[in-house]
Amino acid sequence: MNAVVAAVGIMLVLSLCRVHVVVALIIGALVGGLFGGLGIEGALAAFNKGLGAGATVALSYALLGAFAVAIAKSGLAHALADKALALVGRNHEKGASEVKWLLVGLLLAVSVSSQNILPIHIAFIPLLVPPLLYVLTKLQIDRRLIACVITFGLITPYMFLPVGFGGIFLNDILLANVVKGGVDVAGVNVTEAMLIPAIGMLFGLLVAVFFSYRKKRVYDLEKIEQAEQVRVVYNPLSLLVAAVAVAAAFVVQLWLDSMIIGALVGFVIFSVSGVVRWKEADDLFTEGMKMMAMIGFIMIAAQGFAEVMNATGDVKTLVDASTAWIGNSKAMGALLMLLVGLLVTMGIGSSFSTVPIIAAIFVPLGVQLGFSPLAIVSIIGTAGALGDAGSPASDSTLGPTSGLNVDGQHNHVWDSVVPTFLHYNLPLLAFGWVAAMVL
DSSP states (O other), X not given: OOHHHHHHHHHHHHHHTTOOHHHHHHHHHHHHHHHTTOHHHHHHHXXXXXXXXXXXXXXXXXXXXXXXXXXXXXXXHHHHHHHHHXXXXXXXXXXXXXXXXXXXXXXXXXXXXXXXXXXXXXXXXXXXXXXXXXXXXXXXXXHHHHHHHHHHHHHHHHHHOOSTHHIIIIIIIIIHHHHHTTOOOTTOOHHHHTHXXXXXXXXXXXXXXXXXXXXXXXXXXXXXXXXXXXXXOXXXXXXXXXXXXXXXXXXXXXXXXXXXXXXXXXXXXXXXXXXXXXXXXXXXXXXXXXXXXXXXXXXXXXXXXXXXXXXHTHHHHHHHHHHHXXXXXXXXXXXXXXXXXXXXXXXXXXHHHXXXXXXXXXXXXXXXXXXXXXXXXXXHHHXXXXXXXXXXXXXXXXXXXXXXXXXXXXXXXXXXXXXXXXXXXXXXXXXXXXXHHHO
16 A cells, blocks of 8 residues: 555545544554554654644744734724625625625635735635624525635636746746656746646636535524624724735735734734734734634644655655556546646645656656647646645645634535535546646
């Protein structure tokens, strides 16, 4: 049994059985280490070594949580929620429908912008989503729909548009590794290469929006009122300070490429302005960090898991073994390359980290099978993006959960991971295979 297959399989099965994702990641890593010949001590050493890589992301989430609580205190996001509730009116079905699509469109636009136009990635989620939960619940909007909408916005732009994070993924990682494998990509348009897979993502989004989760779903309003302040007193000054703090946080993040410093600057502005009183600052900071604690620990554990997978050396073994099944069949070759990409990314939790691993073997294999440079770029890019949605350890699923589960009514695995896996990974497999065949 390949160590990567065993580790990812154990992790996914335990997660689906509602074992906490952190526990599932630890057990999966230890099982993978044993299958990979590391032994318990070796597996633990590799796991501990990888934990440090997740500390930065975890601290970023914790500080973003504190910043989100300060924004809630100012009333900025609640002012938006109040406007939405006013538009709904009392039992006004037409108004409710209009506001539903307005909110869905807003979250989709912000999610897409967070990857390309204003590359803040998942930083907006704990700031924007929790204050809107009361409105979403009043409208009985299925949170699985919102999870699918946000995940679409977090993944599709970077895998299709070479701007912002897309520039890093498509140019600095994907094309660079294809060139490293000996393929001339001088005439390759990376957007054209990823167009068909991107259409697969759009297909999944449309299915989620108009079929899977179009029906109403009831949530407990009392739980939201306990977890999230739904009646916040705000005034023009507090809203102005909040707008300045948000703008400053984003500018600092883009300038220094640090979510930690950006969130910290925003929180300090709230404290200095008096919107957050000094005597309340400590409690608010602690409350925000607790809100993001679970996501942070999952991120840390995921890095340990990935380090164990790399230490076993079985990622390369898995890739090599898949080539033996392919023979000279282009159709089988494309399918197996995509499936291996799905498995590796679901385990590592990052498409950006997957591409260099699989490209080293799959680029020469693609050349050997007679795929065009355009098709090779499409296969490797799709194989890397596969699994970003639908992985319990991916920030593309952890991000939506961090905003939607502040009141404990949105299960990470069953309400974020499973819906995004079904609506994005399956279409990506199909459309990615078609792209490989026609390009």
